[in-house]
Amino acid sequence: MTKVASMKFFEYARKYLTEFMPRHRNLSENTIQSNRDSLNLLIDYATKQLEIPLKKIEVKTFQDIKITTGFLDWLKEDRNCGNSTINQRLSCIRSFLKYIAYEDVTYASIYSMLLTIPQRKVDKNKTIEFMSEDALKAILSCPDTKSNKNGLRDCFYMSLMYDSAARNSEMLSIKMKDVINNNTPYIFVNGKGRKKRTIPLMHKTMEIYRTYLKKFHSSYNPEDYLFYVIHRGEKMKMSDDNVAKFISKYAKQARDKCSKVPCKVHPHMFRRSRAMHLYRSGMPLPLLSEFLGHEDPETTLIYASADTEMKRKAIEKATINLDINNEMLVPLWKDDDEMIRKLYGLK
Known part of the structure; x- marks a missing residue:
């Protein structure tokens, strides 16, 4: 060699x-x-x-x-x-x-x-992992935003990732010029296939953003990454491993005070949680697909098929007005020995 x-x-x-x-x-x-x-x-x-x-x-x-x-x-x-x-x-x-x-x-x-190594089987019907509103609030409350500079950064990162439902790679690629802070704030993100999309943001997220700017971007440079680390005196793009570590840390802390926090929380779960919350709030699937930047609209159908809670409520709503009396609940074969024998194959 x-x-x-x-x-x-x-x-x-x-x-x-x-x-x-x-x-x-x-x-x-x-x-x-x-x-x-x-x-x-x-x-x-x-x-x-x-x-x-x-x-x-x-x-x-x-x-x-x-x-x-x-x-x-x-x-x-x-x-x-x-x-x-x-x-x-x-x-x-x-x-x-x-x-x-x-x-x-x-x-x-x-x-x-x-090419002889087989692809691993992916369960397409796998239940989507997402966080409830209570679990999300518990995690976002963990970073120390007052006395810890990185705590402020981590809180803003998780808040923005949830608000925008951006992929982790999209978050890490956001530059200062991509954030539009006005009466109707929004950000530009570069999705898959170089497709850029515009995402509106909540004013609460922008309140954290303005505090974050004072600590991390006192001098404005449109080409600076929104989230960065200092390496050899220069601002460098933050790594996805860094994000995974601090999210895992806060999830562990939050789990001690909120049992609804999943055992394993990863960055993509913020995107899925936002998508599921928007869907439950009534956002139509075509609009949700555009919001998430899905290339194939059918990809968004996983949120509809996975939401058993909405299915349960829809079934309850559809049957609540039905006049079901006690007589309808009595089995047809009650006290009918002949039918019972037929049902169990004894005749």
């Missing part, structure tokens, strides 16, 4: 993420970031879990199918990722190896091998 072979792998990664995806494929920043995250996780797994030195990682490292399947198992068992997330990570790795195979045909067999 040579140093050149190792550097070749990382050179492929650089060209794939900085040239091929943005210039040749014209893919969105969020899609590129998702692929970057997947490759970083794969490298972390190889170096930390398999103890392969970074300088020894090369394309041929992944010709052993057990490394990729082990990586997927690690995502499931150690990082608690769902099957849809695992499938998405696998797709990113396949796309990267497909690119390498086009660049050098000698690696085509590695890409072909990855």
Whole structure:
């Protein structure tokens, strides 16, 4: 194994993420970031879990199918990722190896091998996890917004994410110029497929925003990220891992005082909760689909099919005026031995 072979792998990664995806494929920043995250996780797994030195990682490292399947198992068992997330990570790795195979045909067999790894089954009828209003209030009350600067940031982040129902990747990509603070406040977010949408905001959210500005954006720069971290003296985009950590922390605190807080709260749950609350409040599904930025309107139907509470109330409302007397509740076979025998196959 040579140093050149190792550097070749990382050179492929650089060209794939900085040239091929943005210039040749014209893919969105969020899609590129998702692929970057997947490759970083794969490298972390190889170096930390398999103890392969970074300088020894090369394309041929992944010709052993057990490394990729082990990586997927690690995502499931150690990082608690769902099957849809695992499938998405696998797709990113396949796309990267497909690119390498086009660049050098000698690696085509590695890409072909990855195609033999099956996608994990995703339960399309899985119940949507969302928070009740009480659980949401409990979590939002946990950050210390008075004496802790990051507590203010975390509170505003969660409030804005719920209010806008934006995806976590969309939240992290918001820049100062995307926030319009006037009598009818709103934000611009860049969704999937580079589709930009406008989202109106509540005035209560903007009250937190103005306080947040004083602490984090005393000097206005339209190109600054709304949420950032300081790295080597420069403002850098905040990572999704950072968001997941503080949300998990506040959820654990909130669970001690509100039993309705789910055992596992993740960023996407704020989006789902907002969508479900809006649907229950009467927002039509087509409008909800546009609000959420769903490319396929049928995706929004999951909120209608998952809401058993609304179904129960609709059934109660439809039957409340029916004149059901006690006589109708008496079984037809009561005191009829002949019918009872027939029902149980005894005759």
